[in-house]
Amino acid sequence: MDDYNSETDSDYASYWRDWFISTRGHEYFCEIDEDYLTDRFNLTGLQPEVHYYQYALDLITDVFDFDCDDETRESIEKSAKHLYGLVHARYIITTRGLQKMLEKYKKCDFGRCPRVLCRSHPLLPIGLSDVAHSKSVKLYCAKCEDVYSPKSSRHATIDGAYFGTSFPHILFQVYPALIPPKVNERYIPRCFGFKTHAMAALARWQEEQRANQDRRLLEAGVEVRRVESETIGDDSSSDDAS
């Protein structure tokens, strides 16, 4: 970041992106490279999505020098955040972006899976829609392959489209060594130590589905990594994969 920042806006951080990603609630975002933002090709189609597109882009790239009243400034600020989010969704599936997000993933910046049997596996942000303003950001657990709502309400206001629906899956396609082994262990509800029939029947059915899938994959010659269970605190499997 040795760029041409104008020190004119006193009440804003000198680097808009630095400020943006360090804001509370924006912990999931990574910093988009300057040259990615300045390449117009990467911004194709975003112009109609964002009001004050040019000003917003200037603000993000720290070349904003437009004198305006506070109200306009505020809406430009809002547009800039939106634009940043939309570019972010594109950026994080590039090689560079994946690396940055991977670092955050390893640091558990996105939190840990609330499911007990996932043993606090780190999560990844995901959108359930690629269209802006439709759904807030969710968190994907690679271990149980399910999506969860962030526990903090400050993340509930972040648009899921800023991360996109494909990001975690592309990450694991690019870094297949990071795919955690899948765990067969499951929770069995019990009453005074006895399983209840309805739940046990469902569990039997589900395990049959799993066996069927394993058989299908075996026939297709695909390796399946499953472990019966994991002890608590056994995070080594996910760490040494890198």
Next chain:
Amino acid sequence: MDEEESWVSSFCNVLGHEYFAEVAEDFIEDDFNLTGLGSTVPMYKEALEMILDVEPEDDSDSMGSASESLSGDPTYRRSRGHQRTASDYSVIESSAELLYGLIHQRFITSRQGIQVMYEKYLANHFGFCPRVNCNSARVLPCGFSDTPGQETVKLFCPSCCDIYVPPNSRFQSVDGAYFGTTFPTLFLMTFPELDISGNGRKDLIASSSLNPSGGRRGARDTILPPINGIPANNIAPGLGKGKKYEMRIYGFKVNERARSGPRMGWLRDKPENLEELDEFAQYGGDAADDSDSAISEIEDDGEEDEEEEVEEDDEEAEEGLAYGPGVGASAVRVKRERGAKREEVAGEVR
């Protein structure tokens, strides 16, 4: 020592103790309910006294009538005259917490306690399932083990039949054994018609008035016929087709043959036709016979709380647990109606 706030209610008001129900005093006073706890809890008597607020004050004169109601043991009362040290006090305090937790584990599986927990459930005291496809279904506190000191409290989501870590770290200090492994299961068996999916929550709050006589407590209008003893809409409503997350890249599903492809679908799966789960009907002939026998089984709805029957005889046991002996007649009626409805629906499905 009649204070406005008893030890029990002040314990339940501590930050992080939001999941606890206030155990009724008469439940604690009944020695039968405390069987076996004396050997697991250190300083049992003192701890019990503390829970029941019969702790002596500095001057022995102020020992109220409450203490007499608890222990008529004269030797014990004499020994209490001397002052306790602060370290004693903290040991008793932690023993009291352990004892209360273990009593709580038993209380919430009692008829009275489960009603208290039911109200807490309706008041959203336990929070919601973090899983997106569960639609914020309410969760129930549970333990991973019934032995204290092993695991902290977890949350069971009846909608996806899985357990989760409470979202707030203040619950990390609450022992899971204080809720026990049985409670969520027994809760669902006690209120089989409760809408456990996240969808109808508003209706539920509206009709949350408790009806101890066994009426339809917060139930939906349409209850599907039971499969394996549970109304079909209450078998993991958050699972199955449309409720399963499918990994997609640029809108295309990732094939299971891909190295990074889906492998955990089974965990969130459920048959589209729930009758597939009725193993008895699958192996033992046609479903019509089965539903007939289900109705006749209910009519001798005599037994209650026979835990040993849960696995083998789940239909009977669940009915017993669900309605109890006092409401047997209405249970039979409801069941008859449901049996009739089941045949209609079964006809549609085929």
